[in-house]
Amino acid sequence: MPLIPLHYTDLALAALLLLVNGGLSVRLSLGLERSLAIAAVRMVVQLSLVGLVLKQLFALESPWLTLAAALVMVLFAGQEAMARQERRLVGWWAYGLGTGAMGFAALVVMMLALTTAIQPDPWWDARYAIPLLGMVLGNAMSGVSLSLNTLTAGAVRERAAIEAQLALGRTLWVALRPVLRHALRTGLMPTINGMAATGLVALPGMMTGQILSGVDPAEAVKYQILIMFLIAGATGLGVLIATLAAARRLSDARQRLRLDRLALRE
Amino acid sequence: MLTVRDLSNRVLQPACFRVDAGECVAVQGPSGAGKSVLLRAVADLDPAAGEVRLDGALREEMTAPEWRRRVTYLAAESGWWSDRVADHFSPADTPRAAPLVEALGLPGEALGWPVSRLSTGERQRLALVRALVQEPRVLLLDEPTGALDLDATHRVEGLLRDALARGMGVLIVTHSPDQADRLAKRRLRVEAGRVREA
Numbered sequence: 001m002p003l004i005p006l007h008y009t010d011l012a013l014a015a016l017l018l019l020v021n022g023g024l025s026v027r028l029s030l031g032l033e034r035s036l037a038i039a040a041v042r043m044v045v046q047l048s049l050v051g052l053v054l055k056q057l058f059a060l061e062s063p064w065l066t067l068a069a070a071l072v073m074v075l076f077a078g079q080e081a082m083a084r085q086e087r088r089l090v091g092w093w094a095y096g097l098g099t100g101a102m103g104f105a106a107l108v109v110m111m112l113a114l115t116t117a118i119q120p121d122p123w124w125d126a127r128y129a130i131p132l133l134g135m136v137l138g139n140a141m142s143g144v145s146l147s148l149n150t151l152t153a154g155a156v157r158e159r160a161a162i163e164a165q166l167a168l169g170r171t172l173w174v175a176l177r178p179v180l181r182h183a184l185r186t187g188l189m190p191t192i193n194g195m196a197a198t199g200l201v202a203l204p205g206m207m208t209g210q211i212l213s214g215v216d217p218a219e220a221v222k223y224q225i226l227i228m229f230l231i232a233g234a235t236g237l238g239v240l241i242a243t244l245a246a247a248r249r250l251s252d253a254r255q256r257l258r259l260d261r262l263a264l265r266e
Numbered sequence: 267m268l269t270v271r272d273l274s275n276r277v278l279q280p281a282c283f284r285v286d287a288g289e290c291v292a293v294q295g296p297s298g299a300g301k302s303v304l305l306r307a308v309a310d311l312d313p314a315a316g317e318v319r320l321d322g323a324l325r326e327e328m329t330a331p332e333w334r335r336r337v338t339y340l341a342a343e344s345g346w347w348s349d350r351v352a353d354h355f356s357p358a359d360t361p362r363a364a365p366l367v368e369a370l371g372l373p374g375e376a377l378g379w380p381v382s383r384l385s386t387g388e389r390q391r392l393a394l395v396r397a398l399v400q401e402p403r404v405l406l407l408d409e410p411t412g413a414l415d416l417d418a419t420h421r422v423e424g425l426l427r428d429a430l431a432r433g434m435g436v437l438i439v440t441h442s443p444d445q446a447d448r449l450a451k452r453r454l455r456v457e458a459g460r461v462r463e464a
Binding site: 164165168171213257 | 313331332338339341347395400
C-alpha cells in the first residue's frame, strides 16, 4: 500500500478543529485560548524544523552529529521538565537534577535497545536512534516532571507532619516516605495507565504510523511492544533517580527538612 | 545537663545558656524575635553554628534522630501524619499514653479517635503526650498551652511538673508571664535574635 501524501490544505482543514476548541475556551471563559494557540504554533514550527533536521541528519550519516542531536534533545527535555515545576530547587539543581536523571535513564535504555533488540547497522544510525530517543525522552520527561512536582509540593504541604516526626527522633526516610511514595506513584501512573489501555482504547502513534506506511500490523505491534518496554524502563529509572536525588537534596547530613533549598513560588 | 554555647544562625546572635536536670527555663520575647528559631536550632531541625551538649556529649557525636529523641522539640502547630491518633504512638508507648491523656482532661479512648475530629487544643495536648511518652531528657516546648483554656493549661503544667520532678529539663516558650512564674525559676529573653539571661 503506497503512502497517501498530505497537502498543506489538508493540514489547514484539520487545524480548524483547534479553532473550535479556542472558540469554546473564549465562550466559557476558560482562559485557555492563549496557551492553546501558543502550543499549536510551537508544535507546527518545532515539527517542521525537526523534519528538516532529521532529513539532513539521515543524509550526513555522522555519529557525532547524531550524538549532538541526542544531547540537544536531552537538554531540551530538561528545560521542559524544569518549566513544569511549580516549586523548583534553588540554583543549578532545578535544571541539573531532572536533566541528569533523564539523560542517564535514556542512555541506559537506548544502549540496550540499539545493541540488543534492534541492532541497526551502524548501531547509532540516526534513522533508528533519534526517533526512539524522542519517544523514550518524551515519556520520561512527563514522569520526571510529575514526580518532582509532587515531591516538592508534598514536602511543603506536609511540612508540619514531616517535622513532627523528625522532632520525635524518626529518620528522614521514615518521615518522608508517604510523600516520596506519592511522588513515585504519580510519576509512574501515566506509563502504567498507558500500557494498560494500549490496544483497547489507544492505538499508539508509532504503530499507527507504521501501519499507515504499509508495514504488516503484526510487525508494527512487535515494535510497539518493544517501545512500550523501553518507555516504561526509562520512565521508571528516570523517575526513581530524580525523586530520590531531589529528596536527598531536600535534606542534609543531619536529616533536617531543608525547604530553604526550594525557590519561592513566582 | 543541656549546655548551649555560641549557638547562632541567620536569625540568632551567638547564644549561651544551660538547662539543668529537673529545671524549667522560660523563653520570652516579642513575636518574631526568634524564640521558635532558638528551639528549632537546639533540636537540630535548622542548621546552626555553635556547640550544643547533653551531659557533656556533643550532639554531633550522635545521629540526628538519636539527638532529637533525647532533646525533643514540640512545635506550636502540631503535625499529624496518619489518620488515627493511636497510629502516632509506637505500640510499646501506648499503655503509658492513656493515663497521660486522662491527666490532661481527655478521655482515654481519645487515642482511638481520628485526627480529623480533634480540636486545635486537643491536638496540642495529644502532641505533648506523644512527646512525653518517649521520655526525652529535655523537652523544648513552643507555646504548649497557646490554644488551651485555664483548666487545661493547669493540667498541662501539672504534667510538666511531674516530668520535671523526674529530672527532665524543659525549655518553654510562653507569652504568659504568669505561666513563666508558675513553672520557671530562670528566664531567657529573646529580642531581635539576641538571647540573654533575664
